[in-house]
Amino acid sequence: MLSRPLRHPLWMPAPMHPLDSPQLITLDAVGTLFGLQESVGTVYGRFAAEVGVQVDPAALDVAFFKAFRAAPPCAFPELEASQRPEAEWRWWQGVAVETFRRTGVLDQFADFEAFFAPVFAYYATAEPWCLYEDVLPALQDWQAQNIPLMVVSNFDSRLYGVLEALGLAPFFQAVWISSEVGAAKPDRLIFERAVASYGASQVWHIGDSWEEDVRGAQGAGLQAIWLRRDRPLLPEPAINESVAVPQIADLTEVQVILRGTA
Known part of the structure; x- marks a missing residue:
């Protein structure tokens, strides 16, 4: 499980102004x-081996990220x-087909x-997912403060x-996903739909993607907070250092920001 010790938030090297207290917090998944x-x-690779196709997992990782990008x-x-369920299935199957095509073994499947x-x-x-250690404490804290939460x-x-x-x-009032909204982050529409459903004017969005979460939330007029977990397979984004964005290593660090808005 990926986690980091609690420490003070990191800040982009640009002047920061105190944040307004959130009336709503939205989070990436x-x-x-x-x-x-x-x-x-x-x-x-494990599922492929079960049907007799042998392929290097590391090569599949590289191919998957290229195919996914x-x-x-998925909207x-x-x-x-x-x-929509059929469209979701076909979308992900297309990514998988391209992943195995890029590794040169697609034709080895008798029935993909x-x-x-x-x-x-x-x-x-x-089964395939791990809940980060900081998530439940953070959600419980926000719930105790009566801050509404959405995904x-x-x-x-x-x-x-x-x-x-x-x-x-149980922690979330609503879940907004691209396949249902018809728009995917960083498109501002998915953020605007979520915010409009609650009617909040001061909204914080927290996510780990610079382009999808930070830039997307900013484009919709939300206060973005960049969660920088250790994800070694993902390349560092090309960021604009002049854009002031709070950075955190885990969700419990949001409490430090919240105390600063009290």
């Missing part, structure tokens, strides 16, 4: 509330609600859909079950 027990490449947003604004079905189902359970994520409808399985669902 994967990489913020919970992470992977094993890399995607390790899981894909090259895919269009389906033109579809009816009944059509049959292979992918249990992989997709696996990520709808609690804003580029995940799909499997997220509802994962939040339930990890014991997180």
Whole structure:
């Protein structure tokens, strides 16, 4: 499980002004509330071996991130609600197909859909995910302060079950996912929909992605807080050092910021 000791928040090298107290806090899901027990490449490789396809997990990791970044947003604004589960499945299957194509073994699968079905189902359970140690203390603190909480994520409808399985669902008033909203972070629409549903004017958004969470939240007029967990597979983003953004190493550090707004 990834965690870091509590310490004072880190700040971008630019002047910071005191933050207004939040009327609502929205949070990213994967990489913020919970992470992977094993890399995607390790899981894909294990499931592939069960159907007789041998492939290096490290190569799958590299291929997956390239395929994931090259895919269009997991958002389906033109579809009816009944059509979204199939669209989500097809979207993720497309990423998986491209992952194995990039590693040169796609043609070794006799039936790729049959292979992918249990992989997709696996990520709808609690088993592949680890709840970060700082999450429950932070959520409990915010709940005790009567700060409403929502999730804003580029995940799909499997997220509802994962939040339930990890014991997180009771903390959130609403969950906003890209496949249902029809827009994916950093598109401002997904943030605006979440905020409009509650009617708050002072909103903090916390997430681990510079582009999706920080830049996306800023574009929607929210106060962004950048959660910088140790995620070695992800490259450092090209950031604008002149943009003042609070940085934290874990969610409990938000309490330091909150005390500063009291």
